[in-house]
Amino acid sequence: MNNNFDNNGGYKFTHYQWFKNGQSIGDEQVYSPGNDRTNRLDPAADYGAEVTTTRHWAVKSVFR
Numbered sequence: 001m002n003n004n005f006d007n008n009g010g011y012k013f014t015h016y017q018w019f020k021n022g023q024s025i026g027d028e029q030v031y032s033p034g035n036d037r038t039n040r041l042d043p044a045a046d047y048g049a050e051v052t053t054t055r056h057w058a059v060k061s062v063f064r
Helices: none
Strands: 013-020 023-026 047-053 058-063
16 A cells, blocks of 8 residues: 555555455555465455555555
């Protein structure tokens, strides 16, 4: 997630949550399916993220 206040619309994020098919899979600023170059995202899965701002606003996004 872009936590750069100057180019993300003026938001500062404090918490991150990543989802795969609705299930939580991570809580860091970035998500990776593994440490090896051969690890890939599942092309049949729905992925999403929820970020929380310093004002405690939650913003969700779902993508394929």
